[in-house]
Amino acid sequence: MMERTALISVNDLNIDVALRQAALGDRVLDLTPKGFDLLLFLAMNRGLVFNRKQLLEKVWGYDYAGDTRTVDVHIRWLRKKIEADPGKPKRILTVRSVGYKLEG
Template sequence: MSEAHILIVEDEESYRDTLKYLLSREGFTVSTADTGTRGVEVFEREGADLVLLDLMLPGMSGTEVFRTIRERSDVPIIMVTAKDEQVDKIIGLELGADDYVTKPYSGRELVARVRSVLRRSAAAYDALSDEPERVTVAGITIDPERLTIVRDGETTSLPPKEFGLLLLLAQNAGRVLPRQMIIDRVWGADYYGDTKTLDVHIKRLRARIEANPHKPQLIQTVRGVGYTLEPPA
């Protein structure tokens, strides 16, 4: 984990330099960008194992950067902002951020959060790797080795967390899975972020596999409990 690559997208030089120093001292490889546009360019060129993303950026906002990266990758993202207003926390977490930190923050706390998010991400990937057998449900073949699904002869790659959600639901087709159980299995038992991120990932998954995501036929919400994958009769 110490060799993980961290991308910092932060327009304030003092914060950016401090973060780079702290994380480099901990053994991480660190790249930086001072604008949202440059952040996307660096991510597309170099990739990253985790992104520290300031919400308030000039030009291309942190929200836009988040959505752009999410279209390409399921890389863990920690949102960072100077504001401590509830609306900003809601924005960050409803986007599907893995964690949320407000300025000023302690260096020790931030490093601990980075390590925790990376640990959860690695655990989720390992959990998928431990399931080598393909699963077929509702005409969808799920391949854990390749993180792909095959439907109507078409192969589609999924980001790890969306894939983990689909695999878990498919392995338990017809059963209602409680929200907390899903979070524990896909995000890890030590996940302490907002549970709304689960709803965000379910929404993305429905957009990929449902004929009409607004009227889902496969992934059903059980109000007050969780979700279930109901194969067509």
């Protein structure tokens, strides 16, 4: 009997939940564990906007006591991995004065 693999696709971005691996087209992305968790959360909730506090609670956990700018740093790292032009993102968008969302 074959096991079903949980795959999430957002255009050419493919996330294999079981393998904890993400690929852009044929290229496997080199992500940190937290970077993968953040990308997975955004992909599972694509189109929805989350502020820093919400992302910290959902991805880092309720007990995270660090700086909320941690989210910005991880978003910037993810953009470098998945955007053709990280300075003009088309996948992970900033919604001014609100938060971030994955478009797709």
